[in-house]
Amino acid sequence: MHIDDIKNGIVIDHIIAGKAMEIYNMLSLGKLDCTVAIIKNAPSKKLGKKDIIKIDSDIDINLDVLGYISPNITVAFVKNGKITEKKHIGLPSTLTDIIKCKNPRCITSTEPGIHHIFKLSNGNTPVYSCIYCDTEA
Amino acid sequence: MRSLIDILDLTTEEIDALIEKAKDIMLRPDAYREKCRYKKLATLFFEPSTRTRLSFEAAMLELGGSVLGFSEAASSSSAKGESVSDTVKIVSGYADIIAMRHFKEGAPLVASMKSDVPVINAGDGGHNHPTQTLADLLTIKREKGSLNDLTIGLCGDLKFGRTVHSLIAAMSRYKGIKFTLISPDELKLPSYVKNTYITLKNIPCTETNSLEEVMSNLDILYMTRVQKERFFNEEDYLRLKDSYILTPDKLKNAKKELSILHPLPRVNEISTEVDSDPRASYFRQAKNGKYIRMALIMMLLGVE
Incomplete structure (x- = not known):
């Protein structure tokens, strides 16, 4: 795949195969007017198979969402057909308003206007816990 | 602030x-x-x-x-x-x-x-319940003279027992601590507490359903009530509420220096006959x- 078919936009690469639609939904990419390409099961030297998302528009995206759903992802920012910046996204230390606590006893189930915040429990594994009740996501 | x-x-x-x-x-x-x-x-x-x-x-x-x-x-x-x-x-x-x-x-x-x-x-x-834990720590310090080198048995509702969660977090920072977790399968310690404060810190820990089996090893026995208010289903509460009842008979094999703690209120998990045992520390704990x-x-x- 080549990125020169995007002039100004974002290429999200090295997505774990099968996770592209989850990212598509969590970033609400379906609401964009621009071209969005989802490539599934592309061959990858590192992963064997990977997914890729190309967004033909220079939008703000929540990098924490990407790191949470598929750690070790790369995000390339393209301007005038060239990559101007490339970021390797690891596990974010905090997730704010990305997921909600499932514990019915948690204050977030009733309190209006508070942020749903999760912290990375252990740096090596993608386990997040609610800062209010410690329930794991 | x-x-x-x-x-x-x-x-x-x-x-x-x-x-x-x-x-x-x-x-x-x-x-x-x-x-x-x-x-x-x-x-x-x-x-x-x-x-x-x-x-x-x-x-x-x-x-x-x-x-x-x-x-x-x-x-x-x-x-x-x-x-x-x-x-x-x-x-x-x-x-x-x-x-x-x-x-x-x-x-x-x-x-x-x-x-x-x-x-x-x-x-x-x-x-x-951090202030209960402060009361527990003061009690342990006064009864045992130290917060180090203790085998602590926690018995009863370890799932919803907030005092248990805070006490494990606190005691996991002291030297020579061993935990013994005694509960029915349905009321086991939540995995986040066990992973964070016991497993990742390599603290020796035994899990069992039987209080009698481990009694003789304990320096501290922390009894808890099965809390009716934490259950969504009354049937589960009725089935589990009498899982552990501490009686003088069950203390026969316990150490002479054992301290029995309970955050109170108790229902029937400690028989009133135990109250006169000098090892019963729970009323002193409440005062602390x-x-x-x-x-x-x-x-x-x-x-x-």
Whole structure:
């Protein structure tokens, strides 16, 4: 795949195969007017198979969402057909308003206007816990 | 401005200082009679309590301060649908420090984010109860002389037992600690507590359903009540409520130096016949709660 078919936009690469639609939904990419390409099961030297998302528009995206759903992802920012910046996204230390606590006893189930915040429990594994009740996501 | 939401908000050095201060208050109560004069403690108890609320109130009164508050959600504006955030914003304009108990886990943390005065977590659902842990630590220190090198058995409802979660977090920072977890399968310790404070710290731990099997190894036996209010299904509660009942007979193989603790209230998990055993420390533990809360209130208000 080549990125020169995007002039100004974002290429999200090295997505774990099968996770592209989850990212598509969590970033609400379906609401964009621009071209969005989802490539599934592309061959990858590192992963064997990977997914890729190309967004033909220079939008703000929540990098924490990407790191949470598929750690070790790369995000390339393209301007005038060239990559101007490339970021390797690891596990974010905090997730704010990305997921909600499932514990019915948690204050977030009733309190209006508070942020749903999760912290990375252990740096090596993608386990997040609610800062209010410690329930794991 | 500091709040106490989780026992780990305090360093072990700060806990040592609080224990020493509490001991000094016991020895010289008159020296502390005016320490919090003109200060007000608000006790916001959205869930029933006897010991915790009254010990907080007694603590503030013995420091020369005054108290205001409510003892059940029905007598507060939460019954009208007011949020925790709004309640605390209002009350922090009326009081110098707040002690909050709430049935929702994390409510005191939300309160501390919105409050202009220190907030003390006086128990949040089945989550944490740091001031009970301070009372437990003072009791262990007084009964055993040290917080190190102890085998601690925790028995009963380890799933919803907030005092258990806070005590494990606190004790996991001391040397030579071993945990023995005694519970029915349905009330085992939550995985986040076990992973964070036991497994990742390589602390020796045994899990069992049988109290008798492990009794002879224990230095501390921390009994807990199976809490009716934590169950969504009454059938489950009825099935599990009598899982463990401590009797003099079950203590036959226990160490002579064992200390039996219980955060109270008890229902029937410790037979009243055990009360006269010198190893029964739970009434002394309840009394210790007042002194350690006096020390805590002083610390959070910055009173020397």
